[in-house]
Amino acid sequence: MTATPVFDPAKDAAAIAATKLVQPGMKLGLGTGSTAVVFVHRLAERVKAEGFALRCASTSKATAELAQSLGLSIETLDEIGWLDLTIDGADEVDPALNLIKGGGAAHLREKIVATASDRMVVIADDSKVVDQLGRFPLPVEVIPFGWEATRLLIERGLAGLGYGGRPVERREKGGAPVLTDEGNYVLDLKLEAISDAPALAMMLSSVAGVVEHGLFLNICSMAIIGQKDGTVVELGGEDKA
Numbered sequence: 001m002t003a004t005p006v007f008d009p010a011k012d013a014a015a016i017a018a019t020k021l022v023q024p025g026m027k028l029g030l031g032t033g034s035t036a037v038v039f040v041h042r043l044a045e046r047v048k049a050e051g052f053a054l055r056c057a058s059t060s061k062a063t064a065e066l067a068q069s070l071g072l073s074i075e076t077l078d079e080i081g082w083l084d085l086t087i088d089g090a091d092e093v094d095p096a097l098n099l100i101k102g103g104g105a106a107h108l109r110e111k112i113v114a115t116a117s118d119r120m121v122v123i124a125d126d127s128k129v130v131d132q133l134g135r136f137p138l139p140v141e142v143i144p145f146g147w148e149a150t151r152l153l154i155e156r157g158l159a160g161l162g163y164g165g166r167p168v169e170r171r172e173k174g175g176a177p178v179l180t181d182e183g184n185y186v187l188d189l190k191l192e193a194i195s196d197a198p199a200l201a202m203m204l205s206s207v208a209g210v211v212e213h214g215l216f217l218n219i220c221s222m223a224i225i226g227q228k229d230g231t232v233v234e235l236g237g238e239d240k241a
């Protein structure tokens with residue numbers, strides 16, 4: 001029998017609290033990243049102990065592989081159709097529950113899964129809670145074809161909104177571009193503070209070659225924030241209209 005790994009206590013607290021939102025028979029979206037990994041472990045433990053059925057769709061190949069290795073069955077989003085709940089991590093969470101995601105380059109599939117769900121709940125440790133989004137570089141997934149032109153257009157669009165800086169291509173340690181599960185590249189925008197997230201989202205979505213950006217606006221309905229002492233704080237809790 002494989003022993004459960006030792007998890008970061010804050011992430012573990014958030015993950016365990018999130019497993020309590022899962023009801024037998026639910027159609028569930030599984031997020032990506034280190035906090036989602038903890039959740040998948042804790043969920044698999046609960047499912048094994050209580051023996052109930054779930055239908056799960058994954059936001060990444062990595063999460064699908066982990067979930068299956070722990071005995072959870074994974075179907076495609078198209079096979080399930082619509083989800084009751086998605087549980088995922090985040091790189092930043094603001095007081096209105098707007099998010100930056102994509103630190104693990106999974107934000108395209110994450111956004112598709114989250115918006116195909118009745119509810120999206122974020123799990124995170126308290127280092128992710130910010131007053132204003134933007135300290136974490138904003139990930140933007142772009143098509144490899146003509147990506148330098150796409151970068152230039154984004155840079156010009158940023159300048160038009162008053163942001164400086166040049167989008168940085170995300171690379172592996174060896175120098176190769178990071179590829180998303182869809183085979184695209186990721187540009188990271190170092191903005192420091194995002195004053196008008198809807199305007200920025202609109203600009204990015206208007207650039208040819210941009211597949212998806214990591215701003216999740218009005219998508220998350222609750223955030224479970226784990227603390228180092230193993231307690232959790234819930235932000236939100238009301239479903240967004």
Ligand SMILES: O=C[C@H](O)[C@H](O)[C@H](O)COP(=O)(O)O
Pocket residue numbers: 031032033034035036088089090091100101102103104105106107110
């Ligand atoms: O692309 C990755 C995802 O958006 C993650 O959910 C996000 O980066 C948070 O990951 P972690 O839980 O590892 O901080």
